[in-house]
Amino acid sequence: MTIRELEVRNRLWVAPLCQYSVDARDGVPHDWHLVHLGSFARGGAGLVIAEATAVVPEGRISPHDTGLWNDAQVQAWRRITDFIHGQGAAAGVQLAHAGRKASVYPEWGSTTEGHSGRGTMPAEHGGWTPVAPSALAFDGYAVPAALDADGIQQVVEAFAQSARLAVEAGFDLVEIHAAHGYLLHQFLSPLSNRRDDAWGGSLENRARILLDTVRAVRAAVDVPVLVRFSGTDWTEGGWDEQQTAQVAAWSLDAGADLFDISSGGLVRAAIPVGPGYQVPLAAHVRSEGGVPVSAVGLITEAQQAEAIIAAGDADAIMMGREWMRDPHAAQRFALALGDESALEALVPPQYRRAHG
Template sequence: MLFSPLTLRSLTLRNRLWVSPLCQYSSTNADGMPTDWHLVHLGSFARGGAGLVMAEATAVVPEGRISPHDTGIWNDEQAAAWKRVTDFIHSQGSAAAIQLAHAGRKASVYPEWGTLAGGHAGRGTVPVEQGGWVTEAPSAIAFEPYATPAALSASRIQELVQAFADGARRSVEAGFDLVEIHAAHGYLIHQFLSPLSNERGDEYGGSLENRARFLLDIVRAVRATVDVPVLVRFSATDYTEGGWDEDQTATVAHWALEAGADLFDISSGGLVRAPIPVGPGYQVPLAAHVREHGEVPVNAVGLITTAEQAEQILREGKADAIMMGREFMRDPHAPLRFARELGVEFDEGADIWPPQYVRANV
């Protein structure tokens, strides 16, 4: 099943082994532009046989970047720069995807390794004088120890809905075959969804319908703008009592399906600091829950590292596709290896082995 095709709308993916969006913090000039690093990084996964290669969390507005060195899709110059990446991915037989994102209160922080391109080093919120900015969120509640964000006005919320739609349009112009709306890991849309970070008293806060309104507005706006498949990434639980959970995720996923989304990428955590029971396939039960109770297609992600593990998840009906992150970083050719381990024989014209590498498949 892992190497069987999957069709979403008019897009047929050659297999069900996909690359998770992986933050690289490598837009070196802090201008949101992808670089040679992104070409080689993402291109290597396509060469390695992935069915879908998804670019990292890419900001739809400058204020939506996690760090000053995140990629963006808020202007046409960025879209043009992405084109050579998507062209190479396509040349290797993979589909190209992009994750559209806004980090909300978790924006404007130092890269994971702590140093900006200009030499400034630190942890947490980047000061304005070092290229940081005032963050924005549904409510003025900080993700400690980051800076307290400004609460979004209703008019700014509508501007951001349009920014996601514009980002989707530019993504398609850049050659991406699929877009994913990032509603997970404690970033802006997740901040609206969870009562732990959303204390609004207007139509965007309170009830589940109101907390889901921002996401559903975005899904509808994106669907009205582009014809490509639309994924939504959810964190299915906050791992905290009184927070977002898998039942709410299943309900909102079904609403999003009705609004025009096609498949749901199920992760977890990131909104508040809470212990996460990490282990092999630890998020697979969450994906299975959302698939069953939301009656929606899903992919599973989270410490999936072997061919047998990935194949079993699909055969047991717990997910419709598999995303991997760290395993792909360790081995960009994981699909080639998995195919050999599973004894997959490809039909003529469907082989994922690049002709330059066929000698290794003997």
């Protein structure tokens, strides 16, 4: 698959997977990230997208997130992208700002400093005051500060600067994170955006910061730009697949190239989880928005993935948990589909005896 000038060897890709593993709290990736991401490239993934990587320190989900705002981070990422490229895969990074869901304890609750908790991390444990479009808290989290116009512009500029640093770090593409209840999604959804100015109210206004971000990133870099959307909030009166299709079309015009369709994360909701449960959202955005998309969500088998592509529901497949269960999933899929030439191309020579 070719996106702009980037040729990706197959359509089975690694979705961003938060690791909360930067013990030094400086945003610098290390050996864990090299082995974690490198294993997927060695295992045959076409594209490996690094976890939600903050564009500013206060945009981290937790203090243990990776970042892209300084040269030390660029140099550390370069070691990782070099290895991914050496295995034949493309390297991408998801650029993110967590907004009102920032400054929280890692998913497992405790930190390397011995602090433990859930939800927003207080200042005495290294936390900070999160920001958002409106002073509305995520359930169980601290109330954020509402961004003013200058703050919004600073966010847009931070995404563009991080995109530049990503290219310096060797990434082949960048993904703008506008899903899972993080800052750009918070602006998009009327459930979290109660502003009455140029960034609130109508769909055009709620999409303004995202479209400005896409334009700024496109002006900053020549590499492909993806956008991750939550296709729906799974809540009445919230963000939905029709709004996603419209904003994706606008984003395409603004310079984005492909749209990664997930769902949820903005508010606590009952989600009908099952095999391929988010694929219809991707198919809707692809059809109604007239844009290329990737599908994600409990896609675990070769025939299932192949059927999604063959039906035209998506242009590529993202997987997350399945890659963590089996870093060689692409090789397994090629074997299951009887594609011997693909299997031979994806297996490193050191591992070919396992398939003899």
